Amino acid sequence: xxxxxxxxxxxxxxxxxxxxxxxxxxxxxxxxxxxxxxxxxxxxxxxxxxxxxxxxxxxxxxxxxxxxxxxxxxxxxxxxxxxxxxxxxxxxxxxxxxxxxxxxxxxxxxxxxxxxxxxxxxxxxxxxxxxxxxxxxxxxxxxxxxxxxxxxxxxxxxxxxxxxxxxxxxxxxxxxxxxxxxxxxxxxxxxxxxxxxxxxxxxxxxxx
Numbered sequence: 001x002x003x004x005x006x007x008x009x010x011x012x013x014x015x016x017x018x019x020x021x022x023x024x025x026x027x028x029x030x031x032x033x034x035x036x037x038x039x040x041x042x043x044x045x046x047x048x049x050x051x052x053x054x055x056x057x058x059x060x061x062x063x064x065x066x067x068x069x070x071x072x073x074x075x076x077x078x079x080x081x082x083x084x085x086x087x088x089x090x091x092x093x094x095x096x097x098x099x100x101x102x103x104x105x106x107x108x109x110x111x112x113x114x115x116x117x118x119x120x121x122x123x124x125x126x127x128x129x130x131x132x133x134x135x136x137x138x139x140x141x142x143x144x145x146x147x148x149x150x151x152x153x154x155x156x157x158x159x160x161x162x163x164x165x166x167x168x169x170x171x172x173x174x175x176x177x178x179x180x181x182x183x184x185x186x187x188x189x190x191x192x193x194x195x196x197x198x199x200x201x202x203x204x205x206x207x208x
Contacts, residue, residue, distance in 0.1 A: 035173060035180055040140075040157045043179055047139050050179075051078045052205045055138070057198035059085070064191050072196075076135060077205065096120075137161065137168055138196075140182050165189055176201035 053076050060069040070087030080099035094107040096117070103120050105112045114120035117131035133143035140158045142148035148163035153170075157180070161168040172184040181201045187194040 035155050035157060037155050039155070039180055046179060047141060047181075050139060050203055052076060052203070054200075054202040055198050056200040057196060058087075059197075060195040062193045062195075074138075081135070133164060137163075137166075137187075138182060138185070138198075140170060174198070174201060177203045179203055 053074075055072075055074045055076075057072055058069060059072045060067070070085050073084050075082045081097070083096040084093050086093045094105065097104050097106075098117060102113055102115050103117045105120055112120060112123065114123050133146070136143045140161075142150060142161055142163055146163060148161060150158055150162075151160045153159040157173065158170050160170070167188045169186040170182050170184075171186060172182075173180045174183040175181075179201075181198070181203075183198050185196045187196065
């Protein structure tokens with residue numbers, strides 16, 4: 001898993017995380033107090049019910065042979081998502097759009113389609129990542145459809161999550177619309193290390 005052709009890096013960025021375009025208007029709040037014991041448990045039902053958000057940040061991917069970063073922007077709505085990545089990986093914008101009918105990746109090389117994000121990766125790269133779980137992981141939740149192991153920090157928040165061969169560390173949190181959401185995640189799988197920093201969270205439907 002250590003060699004990643006240059007033309008495939010945009011797709012790996014999309015695969016490694018789900019994020020989208022820079023139109024979020026509400027930045028994460030500067031909390032007046034730090035996280036408290038009991039905060040996670042009291043908000044967990046809201047997080048589990050959250051199906052719409054906008055998030056804006058950066059992703060970095062490191063392998064034994066390479067290290068790159070890009071800007072990420074993610075719009076999630078019930079039953080569909082749109083993810084865009086831009087930066088050093090190639091030219092222009094790479095956009096991943098998915099719904100119940102399938103997934104489409106559009107970039108300067110053309111348009112690629114598949115039934116699932118995992119199938120799209122397998123089609124383009126010959127191997128796949130569990131992209132369908134990332135909308136849970138980015139909220140600090142395990143995917144309920146598979147086995148997992150979670151450890152907690154001293155305030156009851158997730159510290160680590162192990163699922164589907166991935167090890168996820170939750171390094172920092174931000175407050176948005178009264179919800180504590182992950183701000184910095186470190187995700188490792190074999191020799192791939194992905195760092196995700198979410199600078200803006202906007203829970204709820206996208207702004208018009």
